Amino acid sequence: MTPKTVHIQYYAILREQRGIEDEKLVTHAATPAELYEELRVRHGFTLGGDRVRAALNGEFAGSETALRDGDRVVFLPPIAGG
């Protein structure tokens, strides 16, 4: 599979554990779930993939959605509004 370039934004606990707010990344990950696992291993994120949702290009997305070149990805830790 050809690698793709994605733009990732981090919030809350993931932003703190990554140490930056956003980055561009070349990846072979096919889905947000695969991409999160790649990042979790690399950066030691404490949240397992089962507790993180994904947003693609400004909208909620399933973790098994196909990633495309140029996608803007946001990983959403467990929410706590209100």
Add this chain to the structure above:
Amino acid sequence: MSRFPMFKISSTPIDSAALLNELRQGRAGACVTFEGWVRDLNEGRPVTGLDYEAYVPLAEKEGQRIVSEAVEKFAALTVVSAHRTGSLAVGDLAVWIGVVAQHRSAAFDACRYVIDELKARLPIWKRERYADGSSEWINCATR
């Protein structure tokens, strides 16, 4: 396009009096408001304040969907709501909801719907600061 119903993320203090004024209309016979405040205790730990962080574009999109759903489901006349981001102290206003309807039942039901859905669906995160100097992202503890 109408500005209502309306949901906003606010990085500055919410002016609830101004929002309430936005709701005034002759057809309304009932107005229900909800204020969520920062409480000084959570699960037995003394809390000194909160930091809220939001994925703002998606939080505003989802919040707008929620207030629109509330109007439709309960035949409310309109809904205005705002949620804070940034650093808040105990007693500060974190979320404000105002609903007007022709009758009280719809206004109560729609207001309850909005706060429940906001809490379940908005991409907003909360870090609590505790009296002992520590802090924690809520719901993010390692299990």
